[in-house]
Amino acid sequence: MPRTAAHPVTEYTAVSADGTVIAAERSGDGPPLVLVDGAMCHRASYGGRPLAALLADRFTVHVYDRRGRGSSGGAGASWTVERELEDLAAVLAAAGGSAVVFGTSSGAVLALRAAAAGLPVERVVAYEPSFAVEAGLQAEQRAALAAVERALADGAPGRAVRLFMLLVGLPRVLVALLGVLPGAAARRAVAPTLPHDLRIVGADGDGLLRLDWAGITVPLLLLAGGRSPEASLVAPARTAAAAVPGAEFRILPRQTHMVAPAALAPELAEFAAAGRTAVT
Incomplete structure (x- = not known):
């Protein structure tokens, strides 16, 4: 991500509930927004930095290395879904106590789990949550x-x-x-x-994502790419939107699972800012 004078990047660490150190960074100015990467991604490798650079004019954007990746600790047998939720909670605390959360792929499912678990999430934007419907x-x-x-x-x-x-x-x-x-x-x-x-995403057990959809009470936007396969990537987003009252679902034309930050940023920024606009 470009390090501009207008939006310098500040690296920091957040300590999770089990003592694991989570490496993170923030940039920009505005209400807090936390980005959650998908599989195989972290800040230095196909992570959220390019998207953060496009959002930093309107938000204080936090990007972090999920447990066991990049500069974060927690590799090995310490991992559970609950630990990852605690990691996100630690980043939310560092972001000021609550934030809008964006996730992509498995990171989108983690964001949905966070909302269902009652973490201090103001709004959720989820791009192609990769749980299996069929x-x-x-x-x-x-x-x-x-x-x-x-x-x-x-x-x-x-x-x-x-x-x-x-x-x-x-x-x-x-x-x-x-x-x-x-x-x-x-x-x-x-x-x-x-x-x-x-x-x-629920691949253990019977392969069905068991999530308390009724527990998601914050505004929710589900996104999918217009060129993504319907069964594996678009249908989960539709399913999640249908399961949560008031949730929105949108298709980003010409996008795939590797969504272009420039196509994603306007939709994310509009939805993330809507709650602030309503309050003011």
Whole structure:
């Protein structure tokens, strides 16, 4: 992300409930907005920095490395969904006590879980929450979780990455090249967190995301890309919007799961600012 004089970036740490140190940064000026990355992403690797740069004119944007990634601690057996919620709670506390939360993919599901759990979330914007709606896709996610965990147990993080990328629909010809394409080492380094993302979206057990939708009482915007596959990425967003009274659902034309920050930022900014406008 460009470090401009207008919006300098301040790095900080937040301490989670179990003592794990979560690395984060903030930039911009305005009401707080927390960005939650999806699988394999953190601040230095395909994370929220480019989006934060586009939002910093209107918000104080917080981006953090989820547990076990980047500069954050908490790798290994300490992970549970509850720990990740506590990590987000620590970032929200550092952001001033409450904030609008945006998440993408598994990060979108984490944001939904946070709202359902009663964390101090003012509004949620979720881009393509990657839980499985159809039984066949639920079975695929369960099988992928088992296969990824076997690969990691075998000391083969590169294989774990390839298995995960096949699950999310990357063409096989590209999956075969992942080991030699730029960023291969970074992908292998973050591979141990892949089971975490699969569990967040409900791939363990029967593969069904069990979330207290009725517990989400804050304003909610679900987004999906117009070029994303309906069954695996658009349908979950539609389903979540239908499950929460008053939730909004929008399609971003010409976008895929790898949404362009420039296409996402206006929708996110409008919805995030709406609550403040209503109050004032």
